[in-house]
Amino acid sequence: MKHQVKTPEGNLTAWMEFVLWGFADVPHLQWFLFGMFFVIYMIILLGNGTILVITKVEPSLHTPMYFFLGHFSFVEICYVSVTLPRMLMNLGTQRKIISLVACATQMCCVLVLGASECFLLAVMAYDRYVAICNPLQYPLLMTHKVCLQLVAASWITGIPVQVGLTFQIFSLPFCASRVINHFFCDIPPVLKLACGEKFTNELMVYMTALLFVSAPFLFILISYIKIISTVLKLPSATSRAKAFSTCSSHLAVVLLFFGSAIITYLRPEASHSAEIDKVLSLFYTIVTPMFNPMIYSLRNKDVKRALRKLLGK
Template identity: 80%
Template sequence: MKNQVKPPEENLTVLMEFVLLGFSDVPQLQWFLCGLFFVIYIIILLGNGTILLITKVDPALQTPMYFFLGNFSFLEICYVSVTLPRMLMNLGTQRRTISLVACATQMCWILILGGTECFLLAVMAYDRYLAICNPLQYPLLMNHKVCIQLVVGSWIIGIPIQVGQTFQIFSLSFCGSNQINHFFCDIPPVLKLACGETFMNEILVYIVAVLFVTMPFLLILISYGKIISTVFKLPSATSRVKAFSTCSSHLTVVVIFFGSAIITYLRPKNSHSAETDKVLSLFYTIMTPMFNPMIYSLRNKDVIMALRKLLCK
């Protein structure tokens, strides 16, 4: 990809705010998109809020698997709340400006919460591995204290690195165009507006992506490799179906989230396209939080029973 010609340093005007273009290329659909994303946001809040509630109050769901699911639903609410409210405001008011500080804050939270989601999905895979491959030792290995430690670790492990990465990106000078061709402050479109050489920044983005996306994904693959090996050794078909059913919901979320995130952050720079990035971002910032409650409730008898009891009450 050819380097963009940058204006001389003495002619640079340091930018203090950006414009999130979002879906401005389809002006005739602004109000439709605003209504659509508002409905999606309500669905995400209600769906994940319900999952969070039933995993806290239903006695039948007081197990490590549902403890992690409740935390995952809370994370999804936080994750989507970083992007969707501002996107709704931009669509509704047509005022798309965002200050440099607000942009940096949004990016930082997206990176922290995205990293947390990667590690929490890996923890959930590890939980299923222990439950299926070491059922006799499972209560001892995955006691309440260990569950809390794994969740807290997932939340805090990425904070210093992601804060540092955000600080490093926004320490660059921004000049020329202030238009971010995205609906939130993501790394690739923001780096395109930076003046000077960004090669080292891009290398660090790849390194962090490998640590926070690829490594948890590999841990998930290893866990499921051992799970599949163990399940095929089970004597009865009923046992195999039951074992697979406890993993299928989690595996579906993993494929949607990691598939879109890996393509977004780890594909070559010269293959980046603003429109493709926006579509992929919709999957891991909006579609995963929206489908998470549906995937877990429709394919899980315990969750369905808990929902019925909640509705009866």
């Protein structure tokens, strides 16, 4: 269960397992929450799985924009599958114990997939920028090879940094408490249990958040400023409406995902509250994956046409 280690601060308990507290403070809502999150998980799998399938099998959607959308939906499925099944198991069995290795693995997967999601959203913004601001060069700039390279870079770039950050956090000694007041092993609640000098780790968290969250978000904002500037110069109201419609879905997902992630990881440590962190985490781990297919399918004629065609078959 635990073993004792000597440190300059004295005797500390190095826990080999933690307790994921989750929503244990509302015991009368456990089964309601289980049912709600189970339905949400099924909606996420069905919605994003449908987007993934139709972007693969429908020839009219074999374009860079839908190529990136398909990969984004796949990331969403992986991302939510790292956290929701464990949360459902905890709610259903009331067994909240998670080993140190499992906790570290979950955190690492969340960070790697989160970084991939940030970069994919930035890549999708770049795709829209080239399509609207440089339409004549679009076929030359966004070839299939380039699209594959951009997707591969989105998947791979964050792995070494996020693995290193996870190792650094879990190399810290932990204090007597082993209760993680969260529904998954996220950085802020885990760091609260650590003892000793944490400044270096907190600095690494901020630097990583700036690199993998703020930088892509800033890139997306700059891209959309240029896109909006170009769209407003279009002579036809129909052309402006069409251009805005292709960007509005992506922009809605960006604001939902990045807004909650930036507030969670970049606000001062003193202002962190366990309950607020849980609510914010629900947005970027569950709400965004759930609304992603709805936003894209409800506002996109190509996706709706492909879906009707697939269901007709």
